[in-house]
Amino acid sequence: MKVLIVDDDKLARKGLVAIMDWEKYGFEVVGDVQNGRKALEFLRNHPVDIVFTDIDMPEIDGLELMQMCGEEFPEIKFVILSVYENFSYAQTAIRMGALDYISKISFSPEECGTILERVSAKYMQTCRDGHAEEENQEKVEELNRRWMHTRWIFSEKEFEDLCQKTKEISLRSAERIFVKSFHNIQLLSDEEGEFPSLDTVEEMLDWVHRWREHIYEESLSSSQKNDISAFAAVIKYVDGHIGEDLRSEDVAERIGMSRSYFSTRFKEMTGETFHQYVIHRKMKTAAEWIEDGKKSITRIAVELGYDNFHYFAKVFAREHGCTPSEYRKESKNV
Numbered sequence: 001m002k003v004l005i006v007d008d009d010k011l012a013r014k015g016l017v018a019i020m021d022w023e024k025y026g027f028e029v030v031g032d033v034q035n036g037r038k039a040l041e042f043l044r045n046h047p048v049d050i051v052f053t054d055i056d057m058p059e060i061d062g063l064e065l066m067q068m069c070g071e072e073f074p075e076i077k078f079v080i081l082s083v084y085e086n087f088s089y090a091q092t093a094i095r096m097g098a099l100d101y102i103s104k105i106s107f108s109p110e111e112c113g114t115i116l117e118r119v120s121a122k123y124m125q126t127c128r129d130g131h132a133e134e135e136n137q138e139k140v141e142e143l144n145r146r147w148m149h150t151r152w153i154f155s156e157k158e159f160e161d162l163c164q165k166t167k168e169i170s171l172r173s174a175e176r177i178f179v180k181s182f183h184n185i186q187l188l189s190d191e192e193g194e195f196p197s198l199d200t201v202e203e204m205l206d207w208v209h210r211w212r213e214h215i216y217e218e219s220l221s222s223s224q225k226n227d228i229s230a231f232a233a234v235i236k237y238v239d240g241h242i243g244e245d246l247r248s249e250d251v252a253e254r255i256g257m258s259r260s261y262f263s264t265r266f267k268e269m270t271g272e273t274f275h276q277y278v279i280h281r282k283m284k285t286a287a288e289w290i291e292d293g294k295k296s297i298t299r300i301a302v303e304l305g306y307d308n309f310h311y312f313a314k315v316f317a318r319e320h321g322c323t324p325s326e327y328r329k330e331s332k333n334v
Helices: 010-019 036-043 062-072 087-095 109-135 137-148 156-166 171-189 201-221 227-240 248-254 259-270 274-292 297-303 309-320 324-333
Strands: 002-006 028-033 050-054 077-082 100-103
Touching: 002 010, 002 036, 010 028, 028 036, 036 050, 036 062, 050 062, 062 077, 062 087, 077 087, 077 109, 087 100, 087 171, 100 109, 109 171, 137 156, 137 171, 156 201, 171 201, 171 227, 201 227, 227 248, 227 259, 227 274, 248 259, 248 274, 259 274, 274 297, 274 309, 274 324, 297 309, 297 324, 309 324
Parallel strands: 002 028, 002 050, 050 077, 077 100
Antiparallel strands: none
8 A cells, every 4th residue: 555644744754654664564655745735746646545644734734635636536545644633623534534533642653553554454444345335325325314313312223223234334434424423413412522433333333332321321410401411311211200101291391391392302303202202112111021021911001001901902013013912922932
């Protein structure tokens, strides 16, 4: 993999060339230049696979160089080097297709091997995924749309389905989706942070799972400062009072919202009305209790707030496609 180093600091360029064991990880440094304009000149006359570039440079900065190369040399990949530990820069770079974002401030010589190994793996994965991504673009766009919506934070079923389908796309596509999704969530929640650069889709999904659990933990231990934490608290409340008569006006009052705002915002963020959500949770709980086998179906109906057993059976059948008795029989045969 042929590498070009771009940095207006000559010592930084020469130091990067010298400190990295490029050949060990399959790289060859074919040149180093001081700015984006010189880089374009070099690229027009020499084959290059990966450009390691600083962001803050005169004339043409690193992100501008990425954009210009995307039009003229779309096959060239980038690794961003910067003194700025700024999430917006990292987010922009990854969204534009950068393989990695390396902070000069936190960079240490001991990390050189790890960095080159990671960049090499991502470059090779990108090459393998190039053709597949073109064929699966519709799937990627659909996943991007669904991750951008907050429903997966509140719906276990949506979250599990998204995780399963995301395992079917490339690392680069997943990384771009997550960076955009978490930037959107930060705007909604007034939080700061950064989606980490990870090596596999599975690692990313594990990180998202832990982040999602943290949202619910925080919603119980602090006052709800935004709608995400407020509705996370609502979800926990519903789960803890699943056998009660849960009404939107009562829950809205608990978190300091008007009923109208609560109803409108709840549907916007979860994708369903509060009433629909409660029914889904009650029926999910009913299925779990039926599978457990410790309670009679009649007792389950009563404990979930259904005095009319026939109505409970009708709602259950609508949700699961079979009656509670049929569900219990099937669960015993599994």
